[in-house]
Amino acid sequence: MRSSVDTEVLARGSRAVPATDDPLWWRSAVIYQVYVRSFADGNGDGTGDLAGVRQRLPYLKDLGVDAIWFNPWYPSPMADGGYDVQDYRDIDPRFGTLEEAEQLIQDALALGIRTIIDIVPNHISDQHPWFQAALAADPGSPERERFWFHPGRGVNGDEMPTNWVSSFQGDTWTRTTNPDGTPGEWYLHLFTPQQPDLNWNHPDVRREHEDILRFWLDRGVAGVRIDSAALPVKDPALPPLDGSSYAPGTHPHLDRDELHEIYRDWRRVLDEYDGTRVLVGEVWLDDAERFARYLRPDEMHTAFNFDFMTQPWSATALRTSIQRTLVEHEPIGAPATWVLSNHDVTRPVTRYGRADSAFAFARKRFGTPTDIVRGTTRARAAAMLAAALPGSMYIYQGDELGLPEVELPTDVIEDPMHFRSGGVDPGRDGCRVPLPWAGTRPPYGFGLDADAATWLPQPSDWADLTVDAQARNAASMLSLYKAALHLRRENPDLRDERLHWLELGADVLAFRRGERTVSMTNLGPVPVPLPAHRRVLLASTPTSSLAVSGAALPPDSTVWLEV
Template structure:
């Protein structure tokens, strides 16, 4: 049964019903709560900290906030190991705090999107603990993938499937008498057992969780690892050549029934409640299938941020994604980074700037921060001009680089599962710098002596003193100013956001396209400055023009007579 609203939320905030298509052009800001703002001085970000910064987010110009999992969790994988979907992690606050945040943000015109992780739960989840206690053959175990091992003593894993986190996908249990027991499946870490989506309890539980949060005014859900839910119960090995829909754990046809049911629930609420999928499917037609009118509204476009800083690469990605979305009439999403990805300033400042791939993260990789910053500014305007919705990861609007952290502070399981070779993803999760000249840069409140009493959960570099919100608000040439201007123009100009675009003739290393009749975006990826096409004024440029020419690694938005 759905838990009743608390006394603080007896009347769920109403979403506007007159903007049913808000999601098609929305600017959505990703909040990694643990690293956004700390209200109580314990070194960990929390929901009250987010509430205290809603004015900043309103000034930035975002339409919605997407929160990474904020639920109770042992944090074995940054909160993607959920132990209770109907509460808030104590370090982040309370359910009351979440309800107030949703309501206060909506009062400022900012919607809330939460993260749902349907593929797995935490090993500390009540269901999994009950399954371990109940033993082999029990109904409790049928909600997961428990299976006897292979070999004469059952000491071999049921399959040889490889984890997305590197390493094995099965862990053996221990029986109450101390003898080795069954194995259970986890496509991620052993602390994240996979759910069996063939079981009616699993489907009913997640549908009830959707209602729980929609009842509290949430405007949508981001669906983690959306294509992994359904597994082949025969547990076959992955074939050398996988035909569409026949991978044992990925993108199986049956998964679409799940999202049709979710869409019916979302559509039963007043005001558009969106389903946003994290869908890793290379085949364009199968990707588009998730976006049919009775399934998800949008899905993340990851292809763009895997491309090198080259005009042909970026244009190919734009064409690919627009073509993939066209058959189902869904808008593309554009994103430069997130909590899993090397930040753009660092990625674009490296010789191999496709540092998105986890395997390409290495300690000590040389980075030209000045080059990366210039390109990240250009990329910000390029993506903001493309048709569809825009996702912005916290701190990218400040031009924060990836932080190479000391090994002893790293927490990401990807670091440890790589044998310590890769730094993992903590470098893009370092707490934000708000003000001041020394860490924690206003992330945590000052104590009696003026300094924070506890250090942030991940250390901030001293050189971030030049990148604080306070410092950048006073600098018209800063990344923050660029983002604020871009989002204001994007909201003001009817040609931007969702709608058509048309490529314009340009030099081989230049991307130029029109949005509507009066707006042109030009990105110069060549080795030298280029002339701008005909226009009557410049709306915004990522770099100052030199002699009327657009410098290399720069983007300009132009207005031309209609």
């Protein structure tokens, strides 16, 4: 175990995750994503905070989650919802204090809930001290070497250094202004101009992030989610994107081979600590072999499975995705992760009710029609399908309530994706609307002040979707999630890592887990007969019609059977 001059903090961190804990907890964990700003308001100002999360920990315990993943909670100008980090060793004052975060980690652990934090290695805020020092320094200075400052092309340097494309659409370079008012160098940002990219070839950048990891591990966090994990390393030659294909590992700024050395170093840091502390990567890659490299035994423990999340409501598409995911993970022994949405993605209730039920950022538009009733029915079935698969499961806050995507007025939208699309893309704020807890009108018990406006407006028709209303309804989405997570925890078959496909029809996804448990999802337009079984364990549709001989599973439904 590592030593530290900060013995009090280290002792606290060591107690936080005892070495006697299950070292494989992460392989089948249910992890709940908390977007702090929109989870619960503990001080009545309309913005979610850590006090609100602490007050609602019993809700998460009752729901049945094993860990909480927090989106960035650090000080930030909020140019991109907190992913423009100004200081990694503190908490944004809108959310609380560092002491509150430390107490939250301990409070959650006392309930058996671990904490995972978000680290954003690709970039920092333009208000970060490092970048402010770089702007104040001369070209070629040590301060600028931590970033990607570069002269422009053309006679006067008026053209951007490369033609790289931003993840948020728009330009990837912004020109600086010299102290005398003349145009200066350009700096790289794959996201917004307020998020300058770090130069991971620089030793300061590597040391700083390893120190940040230790700072939070000392405070008891059980894991780190790595944002945009395939992006940080760039080709120092800054070659243009010419439309040609690149040999694996040689793309100018995506999935470069040098990344793996960085994550092996991070893994060594985590392995210094008692208990199993995990690395979870946000890795958007189509190449299965390249994806699997991040999950080798000395790198990340798991990575998000976005392929499953983006599939349309189709038995063929979903089975292909599930099978491909399992095949990708099998050679390296890493568990798969299953997630239906997150803070960037259109909510399942809305997505599955659309004619095109697949997800792609490029297709988001205002006014896209959706059938909420159909979408809700399918989202219930999808939740049970995901919960039945081997591996870990992520739940984005509010999905357990069946919240729809909110089409917000343009004057309240904050997401940079909306503005950089020229107003065509509604952005991601529609899935970030504050949660409804109780009551019949906004703010639905979100905070202490019944009249305080939430930072994003809530719809007026959410009374039946509140936690309080659904807790009293045995047929609600919340009740279904609780029942599914309870069975997942208690049924040894659902903790088994094996899956055996069953052939029950072209529109049916069916598989056996363990010895006696079958999950069956009907994605077709007509009912499908149930296979021989002893009893129905749980269904996304009313079970009364399934408890008779010769019963059939309705369309857009999932059932778990004991066979």
